Amino acid sequence: MTPQARSEGDLPQGDPVQGAWLDALPQAVLLIESGSVTRVNAAAARLWGVPQDRAAGRPVLEIVRRHTLEALAERGGEMELEVSGRTLRCTATRDGVHSALIVEDVTDHRRREAELREATAVLSHEFRTPVAALRGVLEALEYDMPTDLAQNFVRQGLQETERLARLVEDLAVGFRPTRARTLPLAEAFARAERLLGTDLSARQATLTFGQDHLVRADPDKLLQVLLNLIENALKYGPNGQPIHVRTAERGTWVEVAVLDHGPAISDSENLFRAHTRGQGATGQGSGMGLYIVRSIVHGWGGQAWAEREGQQNAFCFTLPGVAGIG
Incomplete structure (x- = not known):
């Protein structure tokens, strides 16, 4: 048999060619014969904390320390494991008494x-x-x-x-990066009011806005934030109740708050998590609205939060202000 025809299991343990290419692999590799480890590569030594020169001849379980991996090496196949916050994809191949266990970190x-x-x-x-x-x-x-x-x-x-x-x-x-420009808040307010006109009429709600301010933001992203917050106020507030968008200067920032008369919110922080909806949510919804709001606001360096003010809910956000409007 020529050297090229030899199988992986036939290579001697100290073969430098085999050792070099195995150690170059990013995956952890164990070579096994009749239930005992014949070689581990450098990645496997790091993963399981076993020096390469001490791994040969030891049972598979002593190296991997998991019965699930030992069983996988015996039968072959694939599986994924969660280990210490990492996701490992494990693959075992078998050919008679020879087998190989390959573990890849796919976190x-x-x-x-x-x-x-x-x-x-x-x-x-x-x-x-x-x-x-x-x-x-x-x-x-x-x-x-x-x-x-x-x-x-x-x-x-x-x-x-x-x-x-x-x-x-x-x-x-x-x-x-967002397409930020300087614009008056009134521009975004007018656009949001126009798009929500039908919904406002259907809910017999009025929408009012606070003082205008000059801000620096992506107009489309700012509109998306306003639409999400005002739509939530319409959805969760009682029919016929006014919705007010309050504005105020906070140093170099401008704070915008959408005020509604809906029921008190019990866990305002969790509402901003992805795929989370309020307790009174009805109908279909992705639970992404407030998550999107916070993601957009964080993108321009601001903050987004919700709080109870008397008999009203206030959904607030900040954005960079530009002094000297008018």
Whole structure:
């Protein structure tokens, strides 16, 4: 038999070629013969804290210290284990009396998968508002109306189409730095009030805004924050009750608070976690709204929180202010 034809199990324990390529692997590898370890590579020695020169000849269980891994090495197959906060993907192959156990740390890979799922949930939530606005515009344009009114609907539709285009860019290339500019809060307030007009009428609610301030923010992200908070106030507050958006200077920051007359919130901090909904939540919902709010606000360096003020709930956030409006 030529050296090239020898199987992995036929290689002598001290073969330098075998040792070099095994030690170069990032995965932990145990070579096993008849239930005893014949070699561990450098990654396996680090993972299980066993020097390579002391591993040979020892039972598999003495090295891996887990019956699940010992059984996997005996039967072959794949499994994942959670060990000390790490996710390990374990694969065992078997050929007669020879077997190999390969363990790979996939913690970062699983974290990236979770981040991707979370990013997808965030984007799907953000798509909801412009899609709903476009549907309303198209439904309105089905009817005959004065030319100036129709043009107003067309402008609104184009504005929301541009917003959708930006979201598509985010989906394609990841979350890039926001497109911040200086703008008066009144601009964002007017846009939010226009988009929520139908909902306000349906709930017989009034919406008022506090003093205007000049701020530095991405207009679309700021609108998303306002829409989420005002929609929550409409959803969880009683019909016919006013909603007020209060503003105030806080040093170099501007604080915005959406006040509603809904029931007292019992655990305001948990409401800002992903996939969490309030106790009184009804209907379908992703539980991502307040998580999105906090993520956006943290992105420009601000803070987002909720508190009870007398008989009202206050959902607050801060954003960079620009002094000297007007």
